[in-house]
Amino acid sequence: MSKRKTVLVEEESMAAVAEREARPPVEAIRAAAFAQFAERGYPVVTVRDIMKACGLTQGALYNHFKSKDELLHDIIASTQGELERQCQQAVAGAGGDPCAELAAFVRVYVIRHCRLRIEALVANREIGWLDSARVADIRRSRRAIRDIVVTILRHGVEKGVFDPPRVDGKHDLKAMAMALLDQCTHVSMWYGPGGDLTEEQMAKLYTGMALRMVGAAPQPA
Amino acid sequence: MSKRKTVLVEEESMAAVAEREARPPVEAIRAAAFAQFAERGYPVVTVRDIMKACGLTQGALYNHFKSKDELLHDIIASTQGELERQCQQAVAGAGGDPCAELAAFVRVYVIRHCRLRIEALVANREIGWLDSARVADIRRSRRAIRDIVVTILRHGVEKGVFDPPRVDGKHDLKAMAMALLDQCTHVSMWYGPGGDLTEEQMAKLYTGMALRMVGAAPQPA
DNA sequence: AAACCTCCTGAACGACCGTTCACATTGGCC
DNA sequence: GGCCAATGTGAACGGTCGTTCAGGAGGTTT
Numbered sequence: 001m002s003k004r005k006t007v008l009v010e011e012e013s014m015a016a017v018a019e020r021e022a023r024p025p026v027e028a029i030r031a032a033a034f035a036q037f038a039e040r041g042y043p044v045v046t047v048r049d050i051m052k053a054c055g056l057t058q059g060a061l062y063n064h065f066k067s068k069d070e071l072l073h074d075i076i077a078s079t080q081g082e083l084e085r086q087c088q089q090a091v092a093g094a095g096g097d098p099c100a101e102l103a104a105f106v107r108v109y110v111i112r113h114c115r116l117r118i119e120a121l122v123a124n125r126e127i128g129w130l131d132s133a134r135v136a137d138i139r140r141s142r143r144a145i146r147d148i149v150v151t152i153l154r155h156g157v158e159k160g161v162f163d164p165p166r167v168d169g170k171h172d173l174k175a176m177a178m179a180l181l182d183q184c185t186h187v188s189m190w191y192g193p194g195g196d197l198t199e200e201q202m203a204k205l206y207t208g209m210a211l212r213m214v215g216a217a218p219q220p221a
Numbered sequence: 222m223s224k225r226k227t228v229l230v231e232e233e234s235m236a237a238v239a240e241r242e243a244r245p246p247v248e249a250i251r252a253a254a255f256a257q258f259a260e261r262g263y264p265v266v267t268v269r270d271i272m273k274a275c276g277l278t279q280g281a282l283y284n285h286f287k288s289k290d291e292l293l294h295d296i297i298a299s300t301q302g303e304l305e306r307q308c309q310q311a312v313a314g315a316g317g318d319p320c321a322e323l324a325a326f327v328r329v330y331v332i333r334h335c336r337l338r339i340e341a342l343v344a345n346r347e348i349g350w351l352d353s354a355r356v357a358d359i360r361r362s363r364r365a366i367r368d369i370v371v372t373i374l375r376h377g378v379e380k381g382v383f384d385p386p387r388v389d390g391k392h393d394l395k396a397m398a399m400a401l402l403d404q405c406t407h408v409s410m411w412y413g414p415g416g417d418l419t420e421e422q423m424a425k426l427y428t429g430m431a432l433r434m435v436g437a438a439p440q441p442a
Numbered sequence: 443a444a445a446c447c448t449c450c451t452g453a454a455c456g457a458c459c460g461t462t463c464a465c466a467t468t469g470g471c472c
Numbered sequence: 473g474g475c476c477a478a479t480g481t482g483a484a485c486g487g488t489c490g491t492t493c494a495g496g497a498g499g500t501t502t
Contacts, residue, residue, distance in 0.1 A: 025449085025450095041264070041349060041350075043262070043264040043265055044264055046488075046489065046490080047489085047490060047491080048488090048489090048490095056449095056450070056451090057450070057451055057452065058451095058452085058490085058491085059450070059451065059452070059453095059491085059492080059493085060449075060450050060451080061490095061491095062490095062491070062492080063448080063449060063450075064449095067490080067491080068490065068491090125346070128262060129262075164429075164430075165425075165426060165429025165430055165433065166429075167418065167422040167425040167426050167429075168422065168425075172417055172418055172422075172426060174417070175417070175418060175423070175426055176426070176430065178407075178411055179404045179408075179426075179427065179430060180404070182403055182404045182406075182407035182408075182410070183400045183401070183403045183404035185403075185407075186399075186403035186406075186407065187400075187403075189403075190399055196393055196395070196396070197388065197393055197396060201388040201389065201393075202396070204386075204388040204389075205386055205388050205393060205396060205397070205400075206400065208385075208386025208387075208388075209385075209386055209397070209400060209434045212386065212433045212434050212435075212436060213430045213433050213434055214433075215433060246479085246480095267458080267459065267460080268459085268460060268461085269458090269459090269460095277479095277480070277481090278480070278481055278482065279460085279461085279481090279482080280461085280462080280463085280480070280481060280482070281479070281480050281481075282460095282461095283460095283461070283462080284478080284479055284480075285479095288460080288461080289460065289461090
């Protein structure tokens, strides 16, 4: 039977077999599902597709996950959780200076979204397919990240280090935080390692833009 | 028969009937499809759903569109085309000064993405479902818009009006244009008219951020 | 050796998909 | 009146979907 399979399944059998033997099937399934969701989108990837990609049949999925939906949530939640953790850590390590905090945040956030752009793309694009119960904790984590940025901005303004644009005499730090996060997040939609800039250069560029956006004193570049 | 329908179909029949009688069915279909794609996403909205929403049955779709795919393309392409036209027009009317051009561009782009956020959301989120032949002209239009921004930035730098951040001594105007467009585009993902800012205030805020990003001389706010 | 547990198989289920088609129904035009 | 083109109907087609389940294979415990 396994002989028949190694004959019939052609181009991806090496990878599939390697994956199955290197790690427990739960992780092989996660990895295969992730790759296919990224490439083709959750609703058009079938359970059969996912399982075939890791050398199993449809039914085996349900030994490891309750449903296709839970599988997607599992993938997104783990990415999101680590993103939040990394953001907190970056800011905490910056020593309280708003400029340093903002720079550290943007740097970590951009580099992560360059390096793990596929993960970010899936998390952002496929989240809408989760049922409302499962989507709640993801949204909470996103709000938490946004609030980290808002806090940095507010401290900066209070200390007089930042001087962000006003509309009708007032700031809107929440909207600015959204704008900043939007531009950093969507790096994952177009950045490619073969392009003009390295991850490091992307981080520098985006840090520079962020500091200018908030009206920080010019940094030595 | 029509009597039976007005009795059976309950909560949306008023809207459906109003739409069917106010405009030709092609437009009613377009509108219904658009609304459902926006709310639930192209692949899970069925032809039956769309046609029921405008008081017809599945088969009637194919009197007006060749396929579900063509219907989606029709919706996205018309939005995209008008966006491109509006952007060109805004820049052309700014009189050649890079600051004014950038401000006019961002203003038009942001206000449009606040006001027609659902259209933008559909165009951005669902484009991936189009087959490759139909997606080509949409991508072309997006590149054209990006190049408008790149051109503004280049002129500004050449004239010494802009001083954007450098990485390793060099600009990357394409990456900056992407960052700027990303942040403006994704306003459509979170802006709501009930929020803290009006469209006009959003435009001011984003114009301010854009001018700072590129290192333009501070404007009187 | 027998019992047991974990994991996988692959047929089967009921539902729904996009699309087609033979057949009304309508309204203008000769 | 008869004719035609446009448009809608709803059954039907071939296919695929997520999920279930009876059964088999292999390893560990008793």
